[in-house]
Amino acid sequence: MKVLLTGAAGQLGHALRQQVPPGVELIASSRTGTDGTGDDSHADVAEGWMALDLSDAAACRAAVHRHRPDWVLNSGAYTAVDKAESEPELAQAVNWGAPRAFAEALAETGGRLLQVSTDFVFNGAQGHPYRPDQAREPLGVYGATKAAGEEAVEQVLGGEGRGLILRTSWVMGPVGKNFALTMLRLHRDRASSGTPLAVVADQVGCPTSTHTLAAACWRAIERGTTNPGQLAPILHWSDAGAASWYDVAVAVGQLGLERGLLEQAAVVTPITTAEYPTPAQRPSYSLLDCSQTRQVLELPSVHWRQALQQWLEAVA
Numbered sequence: 001m002k003v004l005l006t007g008a009a010g011q012l013g014h015a016l017r018q019q020v021p022p023g024v025e026l027i028a029s030s031r032t033g034t035d036g037t038g039d040d041s042h043a044d045v046a047e048g049w050m051a052l053d054l055s056d057a058a059a060c061r062a063a064v065h066r067h068r069p070d071w072v073l074n075s076g077a078y079t080a081v082d083k084a085e086s087e088p089e090l091a092q093a094v095n096w097g098a099p100r101a102f103a104e105a106l107a108e109t110g111g112r113l114l115q116v117s118t119d120f121v122f123n124g125a126q127g128h129p130y131r132p133d134q135a136r137e138p139l140g141v142y143g144a145t146k147a148a149g150e151e152a153v154e155q156v157l158g159g160e161g162r163g164l165i166l167r168t169s170w171v172m173g174p175v176g177k178n179f180a181l182t183m184l185r186l187h188r189d190r191a192s193s194g195t196p197l198a199v200v201a202d203q204v205g206c207p208t209s210t211h212t213l214a215a216a217c218w219r220a221i222e223r224g225t226t227n228p229g230q231l232a233p234i235l236h237w238s239d240a241g242a243a244s245w246y247d248v249a250v251a252v253g254q255l256g257l258e259r260g261l262l263e264q265a266a267v268v269t270p271i272t273t274a275e276y277p278t279p280a281q282r283p284s285y286s287l288l289d290c291s292q293t294r295q296v297l298e299l300p301s302v303h304w305r306q307a308l309q310q311w312l313e314a315v316a
């Protein structure tokens with residue numbers, strides 16, 4: 001089975017590459033055609049890496065026609081939530097234009113699409129977990145462009161059951177940029193200067209490790225191949241439990257100390273969203289109801305703190 005992976009140099013892309021199932025021929029793509037480390041001797045880079053600009057719809061279509069993959073796993077995205085507010089055209093080109101182009105080309109070649117999406121398609125106002133079939137109501141440009149990408153996949157491939165959307169939340173892993181790695185760095189800096197770390201405590205969601213998320217993506221592809229009728233068109237996947245950003249910052253300090261990643265943790269103080277204004281508005285409660293997906297994918301549910309503990313072991 002041939003799988004064209006986008007965003008292969010991103011944090012989820014990294015975990016997906018580590019877990020490629022037997023029998024999958026992976027074509028890894030990134031903006032530059034490398035894994036982004038600058039190390040061109042990297043084993044993955046020698047073959048199969050392809051330069052693909054996701055803001056170039058024609059290039060996305062051409063990649064599908066050239067390689068004729070059984071699946072496109074679209075993990076690449078414009079993920080800079082705040083910057084998207086001032087770059088809406090680029091965010092839209094990447095987050096809507098690329099999945100639409102992949103879907104259109106796959107409709108012609110007969111392949112399937114797994115579109116990775118986000119809890120930010122919801123506004124967070126309902127106060128209990130979102131089911132996959134609930135209406136999208138994004139708050140900012142990032143969420144709106146990801147919601148538009150989902151709609152494009154549904155419109156082009158949904159009717160034929162060949163477009164799967166897998167929403168996730170608060171993605172974190174040992175490689176790349178994410179909240180937990182930023183907190184680890186800030187704990188180090190603030191502990192040495194004695195300055196408390198103020199973190200938003202009134203936004204609730206669920207952290208998801210790239211490791212468990214990658215397993216869910218590969219399992220969805222496997223089930224979508226062998227038994228496509230079994231899967232709902234929209235899947236929800238996060239680790240188990242719930243947390244505020246404050247909770248995650250505290251946990252990073254505690255686990256960082258236990259793992260020997262920190263000599264000292266900073267004092268973390270809870271603040272409100274209003275005290276930490278950002279260009280993009282974020283959902284205040286964006287838990288995803290993953291019960292249906294867990295059942296159908298038959299994967300264990302790992303509490304976010306345990307998953308965080310596991311992946312922190314891989315941090316250099």
Ligand SMILES: NC(=O)c1ccc[n+]([C@@H]2O[C@H](COP(=O)([O-])OP(=O)(O)OC[C@H]3O[C@@H](n4cnc5c(N)ncnc54)[C@H](OP(=O)(O)O)[C@@H]3O)[C@@H](O)[C@H]2O)c1
Binds near residue numbers: 078
């Ligand atoms: N991070 C989260 O908290 C979160 C939460 C929910 C859902 N998601 C979704 O999960 C998926 C994976 O996200 P992630 O956390 O792995 O993000 P990431 O680390 O930012 O990876 C995204 C990748 O997409 C690439 N990309 C962006 N624009 C591109 C372009 N024009 N052409 C080619 N590549 C481009 C980025 O490359 P550059 O580095 O070169 O820009 C990056 O390697 C995304 O679909 C995202 O929307 C993420």
